[in-house]
Amino acid sequence: MNKLNEILEYNKMFVENKEYEKYKTTKYPGKKLVILSCMDTRLMELLPKALNLKNGDAKIVKNAGATIMHPFGSIIRSIIVAIYEFNTDEVLVIGHKGCGMSTIDGETTINKIVERGVSRETIETLTNSGIDIKKWLHGFDSIEHSVLESIELIKKHPLVPKDVKVHGLIMDPESGKLEVISEDY
Secondary structure, eight states: OOHHHHHHHHHHHHHHTTGGGGGOOOSSOTTOEEEEEEOOTTHHHHHHHHTTOOTTSEEEEEEGGGOOOOTTSHHHHHHHHHHHHSOOOEEEEEEETTOGGGGOOHHHHHHHHHHTTOOHHHHHHHHHTTOOHHHHHOOOSOHHHHHHHHHHHHHHOTTSOTTSEEEEEEEOTTTOOEEEEEOOO
8 A cells, every 4th residue: 555545544534533633723823932843753743742832832834954045935934924823922943963954965965866867957957047956955064053044034034023032942853852052032
């Protein structure tokens, strides 16, 4: 059985058994938090548990490395929507130790893309169009520096109100321990 069919089969039983009832909440986060975190699989359940978050407590935005790549991209858009439409008043940027993005090399990833069938011409066309694919795919050297850069981008964004608090943390994906690297109180 393929992955999608396994999911759909489970989902049918989930709905029939009304297992969803224990997760009912509103779309407004109870703790008025929006969290930017990494998509690392180790954080899927660990992150909310380590922060004492229940379903409905926070908006959680995830991407590779918990980084904001563009001041008007989808990550900052999600944060701004959370602030204005869902009444969040604090932002947590949470990176983690041993992040895979700290080892990502743009050129290596481009080679993997080509190996999977995307032509070099496509890469060159994008590069010639002003898109620096190598830089776009590159990770970071320091999780601390990356978290601080994201915090600065959020705090200095022209659409983020000055009363929103923006904090930076680093999590240990083995234990869930948090280290505060920037507090905004």
